[in-house]
Each structure stands twice: as C-alpha cells, then as structure tokens.
Amino acid sequence: MPIFSLSDFAKEQLQAVQDYSLLAGRSVSNLFAQPRYFADTLLQADLVGVGSLPIVVLTGFFTGAVLALQTSSTLQQFGSLSLTGQLVSLSMVRELGPVLTGLMVAGRNSSGMASELGSMKVTEQIDAMRAMGVDPSKKLVTPRVFAAVVMLFFLSIISDLVGLTGGFMISYLLLGLDANQYWTTAYQSLRFGDVVMGLTKPAIFGFIIATIGCYYGLSAKGGTQGVGRATTQAVVAASVLILVSDFFLTRLLMGFFQY
Amino acid sequence: MPGTDLPVAERKPSLSGGAAPIIRFDDVAIAFDHPVLEGVSFGLPRGETKILMGVSGTGKTLILKLALGLLKPDSGKIIVCGEEITSMREEQLFDLRRNIGMVFQESALFDSLNVEENVAYRLIEETGDVTEEIHQRVLEALRFVELEHTVFLFPSELSGGMRRRVGIARAIITNPEVLLYDSPTGGLDPVTSNTIIELIVKQRDLYRTSSLMVTHRLQDAFTMASHYFDREQNKMLPNTDSSRDLHTTFLILRDGKVIFEGTAPELLRNHDPYIREYLS
Numbered sequence: 001m002p003i004f005s006l007s008d009f010a011k012e013q014l015q016a017v018q019d020y021s022l023l024a025g026r027s028v029s030n031l032f033a034q035p036r037y038f039a040d041t042l043l044q045a046d047l048v049g050v051g052s053l054p055i056v057v058l059t060g061f062f063t064g065a066v067l068a069l070q071t072s073s074t075l076q077q078f079g080s081l082s083l084t085g086q087l088v089s090l091s092m093v094r095e096l097g098p099v100l101t102g103l104m105v106a107g108r109n110s111s112g113m114a115s116e117l118g119s120m121k122v123t124e125q126i127d128a129m130r131a132m133g134v135d136p137s138k139k140l141v142t143p144r145v146f147a148a149v150v151m152l153f154f155l156s157i158i159s160d161l162v163g164l165t166g167g168f169m170i171s172y173l174l175l176g177l178d179a180n181q182y183w184t185t186a187y188q189s190l191r192f193g194d195v196v197m198g199l200t201k202p203a204i205f206g207f208i209i210a211t212i213g214c215y216y217g218l219s220a221k222g223g224t225q226g227v228g229r230a231t232t233q234a235v236v237a238a239s240v241l242i243l244v245s246d247f248f249l250t251r252l253l254m255g256f257f258q259y
Numbered sequence: 260m261p262g263t264d265l266p267v268a269e270r271k272p273s274l275s276g277g278a279a280p281i282i283r284f285d286d287v288a289i290a291f292d293h294p295v296l297e298g299v300s301f302g303l304p305r306g307e308t309k310i311l312m313g314v315s316g317t318g319k320t321l322i323l324k325l326a327l328g329l330l331k332p333d334s335g336k337i338i339v340c341g342e343e344i345t346s347m348r349e350e351q352l353f354d355l356r357r358n359i360g361m362v363f364q365e366s367a368l369f370d371s372l373n374v375e376e377n378v379a380y381r382l383i384e385e386t387g388d389v390t391e392e393i394h395q396r397v398l399e400a401l402r403f404v405e406l407e408h409t410v411f412l413f414p415s416e417l418s419g420g421m422r423r424r425v426g427i428a429r430a431i432i433t434n435p436e437v438l439l440y441d442s443p444t445g446g447l448d449p450v451t452s453n454t455i456i457e458l459i460v461k462q463r464d465l466y467r468t469s470s471l472m473v474t475h476r477l478q479d480a481f482t483m484a485s486h487y488f489d490r491e492q493n494k495m496l497p498n499t500d501s502s503r504d505l506h507t508t509f510l511i512l513r514d515g516k517v518i519f520e521g522t523a524p525e526l527l528r529n530h531d532p533y534i535r536e537y538l539s
C-alpha cells in the first residue's frame with residue numbers, strides 16, 4: 001500500500017485552489033445579492049480597522065524612522081542628506097506602507113478569522129447556519145472581505161503618514177534636517193503613479209487576508225487541533241501571498257505607469 | 260415536566276399535503292474513503308416519526324445531513340417536501356431548509372449569541388432585529404422546553420441538557436414541516452434524556468410534525484414507541500390503548516444498508532441474528 005500518492009496530492013491541491021477560487025468569487029458576487037449584512041460588515045470593519053490601528057501605527061512609525069536612520073549615512077557620503085524625505089516618502093508610499101500593513105493585519109486578522117470560523121466549523125455552527133437557510137458565505141465571508149479591503153486601504157494611508165512622521169523625527173532631531181525641506185521633498189517626489197500603486201496594493205492585500213482567513217477557517221476539520229492548524233496555515237498563506245502578489249503588482253503597475 | 264403551551268400561536272398541522280412521503284430516499288449511496296451508505300431507500304410519511312438506529316459509523320447522521328442537503332449523495336434521489344434536492348443548487352436549498360428544523364448532536368448553538376438570539380436566529384434573519392413579536396415567539400418556544408428563564412443567558416452558561424432543549428426550541432420556532440434530531444440524548448444522564456424524549460414525544464403528539472430521529476439509546480427509542488403525551492395530565496404516559504397509533508417506526512442500518520424498517524412490535528418479533536444481538 002503506497003504511503004504517499006503524488007496524484008492524490010496533486011488532486012488535493014487542485015481541489016483546494018478550486019474551492020478557494022469559488023469562495024473568493026462568491027465573496028464578491030454576494031455584494032450584488034440580497035441579503036446584505038451591514039451590521040456584520042461594520043463589526044468586522046471595527047475589528048480589522050480600529051483593532052489593527054495600534055500595531056499599524058507602531059509598525060509604520062518605526063519603519064519610517066529606521067529607514068531615515070539607515071539611509072542617512074549613505075546619503076551623507078554623497079552629500080544628499082536632503083533627499084531623506086524623498087527616500088522615506090517613496091519607500092513608504094509605494095512599498096513598505098502597504099506591505100507591512102498587510103503583513104501585520106494578516107498576522108492579526110487572518111488568524112482571527114480562521115480560528116473563529118474554524119471553531120464554528122468544528123462545532124457544527126456552520127452546518128447549523130446552513131440548516132437554518134442562511135448562506136455562510138454571505139453572512140460570514142463577504143462582510144469580512146469587504147471590511148478588510150476598505151480598512152486596509154485606510155490603514156495603509158495612516159501607515160504612510162505615520163512612517164513619514166517617524167522619518168521626519170529622525171531627520172529633524174538626529175540628522176538636523178530642516179523640517180520644511182523634509183516635507184517638501186517628501187511631497188514633491190511623489191507622482192500620481194506612486195499614489196495609485198500605494199493605494200491599489202492594500203485593497204488587493206485586504207482581499208487576500210480575508211479570503212484566505214475565511215477559506216482556512218471554513219475548511220478546518222479535526223477538532224481544536226484542526227482549528228490551530230488552520231490558523232497557522234492562514235497566516236503563512238496570507239503572508240506569502242501578500243509578498244508574491246506584491247512583486248507582480250509592482251511589476252504590473254510599474255509597466256502601466258512607465259517607470 | 261414540560262408545559263403544554265403552544266410554541267407558536269398559529270401552528271399548522273403537518274398532516275396536510277397528501278399521502279406522498281415528506282422525505283424519500285431512493286437508492287442513495289455515498290462514499291468518502293470507503294462506501295458509507297449503499298442503496299438506502301425509505302420514505303417518511305407525513306406526520307410520522309422514524310427512529311434511525313445502528314452502530315456508530317453506519318451513516319445515521321449522514322442520512323440527516325443528506326435529507327437537509329448539507330451533503331450530496333454520489334448516486335440516488337432524495338425528495339424532501341416534494342422537491343428533489345439532489346439536483347438543487349445551494350441557493351435553492353436555503354429556501355427549502357426553512358421548512359426543516361434540525362437539532363444537532365452537540366446542540367450547535369452559536370456561542371457568541373445569547374439564548375434569545377439563538378432561538379430567534381431564523382426570524383432575526385428575516386426582520387434584522389429582535390422585535391417584540393419575535394421576543395414573544397422566543398418566550399413561547401422556550402416555555403415549550405421549560406427554559407423561559409434562560410432567555411438572556413449564553414450557551415456557555417447552560418448545562419448540556421439545557422443546550423439540547425434550546426436546540427429543540429430553535430428548531431421548532433418556525434413551525435417546520437420536518438424535524439431532524441441527531442442523537443438528541445447523546446451523552447446525557449438518564450433523567451435529562453427522559454426530559455428530552457418527553458419533549459420530542461410532546462412535539463410528535465401535539466403537532467404531529469414529521470420527524471427523523473437518530474439515536475443510539477434503545478431505551479429512548481422504545482420509550483418513544485410505547486409512550487404518548489397526554490395533554491390533560493401534561494405529561495408523557497405509557498400507551499395502554501393498542502388502538503392508539505403513535506406514528507413511530509424504526510429503521511435499522513448495518514454497514515450503510517437498511518436491514519430493518521417497521522414498527523416496534525415488528526422489530527421485537529424479528530429473528531435476524533444481528534438485530535437480536537443489537538437489541539440484547
């Protein structure tokens with residue numbers, strides 16, 4: 001009797017991709033069908049948005065600060081210390097703001113969604129919901145996806161701003177840069193494409209975070225151990241997918257805006 | 260002892276609607292890693308209660324999930340409330356399921372909602388909030404299971420038996436045409452089990468709701484087949500009148516196949532060695 005079957009493994013992976021795609025598709029199509037769960041969406045927006053604010057602010061601030069600190073010595077060698085604001089601004093808005101926010105929220109909310117829905121799955125609450133004529137994808141998945149997409153968009157903006165402030169604190173207090181110079185270079189260096197790139201990514205990352213969290217939660221089996229496994233897998237999968245999709249999105253948008 | 264208050268004022272009798280079985284399985288088969296159900300066929304006439312029995316892993320709970328459309332069979336046909344559900348999409352099944360109440364093995368109450376929100380879950384889905392009318396219906400359903408005082412408690416604050424009773428209240432609040440009970444007394448002490456069985460008998464005899472009940476406990480099954488609910492005395496009594504039809508039959512599964520279907524006396528007269536051993 002074979003211990004490991006390659007074809008079975010391939011089938012399982014294919015099935016998982018298919019199930020995930022169907023769930024992700026339904027989470028979007030549900031937006032255009034009744035019933036819509038506004039109260040659940042608001043609750044999720046609060047959990048994802050307000051709940052994640054402290055870690056996003058802390059991450060953004062110290063990332064911006066360390067970025068200014070690390071790059072200052074190199075820029076000083078070329079006599080371009082005045083470009084610190086530009087460097088922090090472009091790095092935060094185009095890349096670090098959305099990606100770090102995505103990773104933080106993935107660690108916090110993908111796991112939360114997977115464990116919550118996973119617990120409901122293994123205690124038959126999802127079956128009970130279906131048995132009472134309620135569509136779990138409408139009631140549980142779509143509010144989480146919508147809330148994550150919208151909230152990540154705003155969280156990234158906050159992260160960018162706080163990151164720029166962190167960079168400014170270092171530039172002004174440690175490097176002795178002029179405040180006006182910092183903010184002017186930071187602002188003037190941003191092009192339309194940079195802002196679009198910085199605001200497109202979080203929406204995609206929010207979608208990944210919520211759909212992955214919900215998918216692993218709804219696929220959980222095997223009691224509490226299964227819920228734990230689903231939670232870990234959700235965080236890993238969401239984080240990896242964020243980084244991979246970031247690369248392709250960057251390439252795509254760079255091509256689009258002709259960088 | 261459960262009270263006789265009607266859970267809902269406008270209860271409708273479930274015997275209407277012709278002689279066709281309210282649930283019919285035709286040659287149903289389903290397999291996971293191995294075949295679980297093979298060629299299962301039976302019908303549940305309107306107003307009747309059918310008790311599904313068999314050893315663990317023989318597919319009893321699976322039959323309930325198939326009847327509810329939570330799972331699709333590999334082959335065969337399942338007809339519920341006159342509709343063939345095997346070919347229906349999930350969205351279509353949601354409407355059908357509103358006519359069916361299910362009591363889950365471990366209650367499956369929503370642990371983040373209180374008892375009132377759990378019991379009224381279906382109604383809140385339609386109205387969006389707990390209105391005064393819904394609150395009254397919840398109280399009536401809870402009165403039926405003698406748990407009116409738990410309305411604002413959370414499932415974690417209830418005992419196992421109380422959770423099952425809340426599960427029953429949740430299942431009956433919308434006056435479903437069919438009730439599915441998945442081991443409603445599993446893991447409970449004999450006294451609490453008897454309370455649950457009395458509620459099921461009460462539901463059967465007062466409202467004649469068609470029911471499928473899975474149980475491992477022979478004692479519960481035979482109590483149901485030999486007792487009736489007396490409205491005047493407000494309690495379950497042994498049936499001494501042989502002319503009284505309790506509308507309760509048995510179905511026994513073995514290795515995913517139906518090996519017996521009939522009444523309690525027929526079951527007791529059966530000479531099949533497996534059934535004799537199962538009953539002993």
